[in-house]
Amino acid sequence: MDLYEYQGKELFRQVGIPVSDGRLALTSKEARAAAEELGGEVVVKAQVLTGGRGKAGGVKLAATPDEAEAYAQDILGLDIKGHVVKRLWIELASDIAKEYYLSLTFDRGVKKPLFMFTTQGGVEIEQVAAESPDALVRLHVDPLEGFQPWQARRLVYGAGVTDPSEQKQIAKIVGQLYDAFVRFDAMLCEINPLIVTPDGLVKALDSKFTVDDNALHRHPAIAEMRDAEAADPLEALAREKHVTYVKLDGDVGVCGNGAGLTMSTVDLVTFAGGRPANFCDLGGGGSAQGVVDALSVVTSDPQVKAIFFNIFGGITRCDEVARGILQALVEMGLDLPIVVRLDGTNAEEGRRILAEAAPANLHVSPTMLEAAKLAVELAA
């Protein structure tokens, strides 16, 4: 789960990482009030779960509450890479002398947390890694040894920070970031930029914070931070119905059971010359109601022209799935063409059930490959 800048900064604050004082605003009036309360120059920052908001005009410096209100008006509703701005973070403006970069990520390859630090902050870290790899200090932490102060020194000296006060402040923040990473089950904690003000104070000017979805039960306060509105409406609907769904750009709806088989099914549609509309995994259960829920999500996408329903029964029983499909056709009055392929546990019984009902828009196909081709044809 990705957090907004202001949410990540709240977690930073909880572990002691210095951040600027700020207020959340949902309207331009609230933005004005926040600016008045904070006093002085403020920055009006679009809260979106994507990068590049600066270039998109989502960050503005406001000298007065009037200006803050005006900028808020401009930024609210802005579409930044498909994300519509609905929240603003109004923050006291900081003077910036230097911009550094500090992050802690979950390196699944090495299976250890990975610190990255560079004095070349404020830009995309991939760019630094590509253009001046020597400027980027990378250091893994053994999860059982845990964070040790030498690790912070290695980052700070390795990156060539020379000012002793900066060294000390950053080393402390490095430890605090590790603390946040572990305490909040983070998959990513990034501070870009980590700034030094003209009077030598180091603080986090931005935050990028991702928490492990599987650990949210340990963090009810963070779980509540989820912004249901920010998600794609179809994905939000899927979450509500406990269906694993990812929106794609095509017109062939894809339903499968199990993540691997469903990914493979999506691939097959592409290889057959079609364009998949989604990835939709029924999961392991495959009850009739689960089938209805999945189909209702898939067909909520107006782009969908045909559906490929691919089941390999293991624990999931194909007869149960067949009944679910028929139930969905009736309940939803579904008239889109559906290609069904059933195999594995009780596949014959499932195919028999479908053959008996034989709705006009339902096509049963014996193999994945043939089913994929047919679904692509039907969507065309």
Next chain:
Amino acid sequence: MDLYEYQGKELFRQVGIPVSDGRLALTSKEARAAAEELGGEVVVKAQVLTGGRGKAGGVKLAATPDEAEAYAQDILGLDIKGHVVKRLWIELASDIAKEYYLSLTFDRGVKKPLFMFTTQGGVEIEQVAAESPDALVRLHVDPLEGFQPWQARRLVYGAGVTDPSEQKQIAKIVGQLYDAFVRFDAMLCEINPLIVTPDGLVKALDSKFTVDDNALHRHPAIAEMRDAEAADPLEALAREKHVTYVKLDGDVGVCGNGAGLTMSTVDLVTFAGGRPANFCDLGGGGSAQGVVDALSVVTSDPQVKAIFFNIFGGITRCDEVARGILQALVEMGLDLPIVVRLDGTNAEEGRRILAEAAPANLHVSPTMLEAAKLAVELAA
């Protein structure tokens, strides 16, 4: 550093282990006030850093504040195994249905923390270990894996606790005890007895808590709990002068440099037929002032009849030690016989300095063995 029961219970309370409400009292008036404030039956408990206070009359049940005051009067000043009672813990009385035992110690042999749990609490654990070893469940914790809930289950089920509510409460306390052990750098955390009340509540009725002296810098609040008065006055004086000193029962004062050499010197005195009065380690420095401090501690013991001063110079320079001895003789007007043995770095120069000054009560001996014999003779 050993903590008093009430101090250990305060640490228990900080990690959530249930303890009874209580008040510290230094006088019988305070004991009465505490009993009044607490209301109901209270227990008046002598606070001493030794076991066996119950048998010594140091724990009394008081039905009224009057009784509490009277018992406090009796207990204050009581000598329990050489410890004079100066503090009382007045605690709400608990009804006891069962007495269990739970401890977490530092197993230096295995180099892991060791849990011990038995339902046969309230007695000395050594007795349980000797008489019914099967009733005592022992379980080591890997310090990097840390405490895991299964460990608590293993203790609780292994010891045969059958009541589900007790199982749950004790399992929780086991985890909290580990928390206390790590958080406060403990060498020992013992709850004996861990009681179950007739209405099924589990709580710590006593506490034995030892904190690593080397870690006190991390725990200033615990360091402040030290009761300077409770220590042997000579050991308190030694602590003040930064001299490593242990009081023994004999009449030959022993000073050496380095713990091993000093222990060896104490042994030699015994082997020579004498009785060492103390163990006193100058430490590695061995400055003239260090020598004066050590001698002033050793000679504060009125039992001391002669002193054996044994130095093997390494970093410590024997000439510096010789000067310290002469300085001490003058400053302190010391007329007890002193046998000095110097060897190692600058030993000749040291011996020359002593030979030149040649005070009447100072004897220089060439070897440890001869020096030990002479010191024993002189003390006789």
Next chain:
Amino acid sequence: MAIIVDDDTRLVVQGLTGSEGRFHGLRNRSYGTNLVAGVTPGKGGQDVEGVPIYHTVADAVSEQGANTAMVFVPAAFAADAVYEAVDAGVGTVICVTEGVPAHDMLRIHTYLHGRGVTLIGPNCPGVLSPGKANVGIMPAEIFTAGNIGLISRSGTLTYQIGHELSQMGLGNSTIVGIGGDPIVGSSFIDVLAKFQADPETEYVVMVGEIGGDEEEKAAAFIEAEVTKPVVAYIAGFTAPPGKTMGHAGAIISGSSGTAEGKKAALEAKGIRVARTPTETAEIVAEIARR
């Protein structure tokens, strides 16, 4: 022989009294797996259709000689269950539970290093050695015994491929579902090494998917250490970056973890990569009949 589970497996199921644990544990027993015990704290002394239940894994080990544990407890308690099994001396732990926090696995993975314990999963369908033992949730009837080792990050996709192999008259020595999480106990490499050492295995099919770099590492390992023919399949060629495709571990981060990248890495080491499950089986058949 087969690998990981076989006739010598003495299985304890952690969570045998739960509905899922009971269903699959008894299914495994029906298949012929030697299910010797269940563990549910507080239910020690009970039994599940004759299988004795203990409070702790240590008791199941000392009383029943359990040497393999299957974890079927809820995600929040899975790490504890794995530690319990490992510290009780169980040599093989198969964690079916889905949704184990990644940080828990980070610590467990480090803790297991060098202890000689095999952890499969979490979020995996288990391990099946046809004709010998089935530990997990795989539908054993799909697979037939044979000489092809099968390793996969996915459940149903594995069944699909096993089914296609069966239809061609090919069978498996052992099918290992290593799990779909970002950090799993045994990687492709760990299992490839076991198949390489197993005399009953002559060919290996490796079923990967997007996310991480375990397939890339496996490619290098195969080149260096595996003499038996390996055929690979990768799912997720059309997955968009930044989206979790069902499995917590199936996510393309930036430009890393793509199916194309994995395919290229494998092919660079001379490993054939199929485009579909069917083609996977066809390639294996072609090699096996050579």
Next chain:
Amino acid sequence: MAIIVDDDTRLVVQGLTGSEGRFHGLRNRSYGTNLVAGVTPGKGGQDVEGVPIYHTVADAVSEQGANTAMVFVPAAFAADAVYEAVDAGVGTVICVTEGVPAHDMLRIHTYLHGRGVTLIGPNCPGVLSPGKANVGIMPAEIFTAGNIGLISRSGTLTYQIGHELSQMGLGNSTIVGIGGDPIVGSSFIDVLAKFQADPETEYVVMVGEIGGDEEEKAAAFIEAEVTKPVVAYIAGFTAPPGKTMGHAGAIISGSSGTAEGKKAALEAKGIRVARTPTETAEIVAEIARR
């Protein structure tokens, strides 16, 4: 050969710019030890009498090829320094610092398990291979080169015994002060194994003291694994229980850790135990001249 430190030692001193670190580091260099670097965070780029100072041990390793670290930092920072040295790839760490919290050592000891790193100390006088290298605070001039390995929990007591051996014309291959804390990086057993493997060592003197059970364990190890003659000395026969005798580890707990108990355990395995330092040297001389 000698053990732990020798002509191949390339020493980095953590805390070389402190007064103690500087004094002993330069003393070690004067003896002939190859002191290649010092580490003091914030003082990288400076030097101490020509010895380059780095901010981190990793720099000392990459720039100067340091393979041995001596820790001379205050107790509160010692654990961090040990981890830093180990994680920087240094193979031998000698921690002189006294007063390291026991819990820190508990974690470090577990962390080092199986990593192939030798940690000596904390709270130790260091390691001296006469004529080759001295790393620590031992007064090298007391000792002469020879064929007797010496292991001790104590500093000055070791000097006393080394001195007595020297006076009898006997010398040492290596003198190892393992330290006086309850948990030290290398136990008697660890060092005994090294002496057993060292061709230059023909006899071993083991100097123990009250507290813990490392002498008892060593007795069993000697019987099983050590073919070279071992002579033991134990200090603290007259120590009272429950009192820390100078060293944090020198404490009799209840009835365990007594000198009598250790003597009995050693003698039960046929190991001669001397009553005094002088007798220790005499027994060695007797055996060596046989």
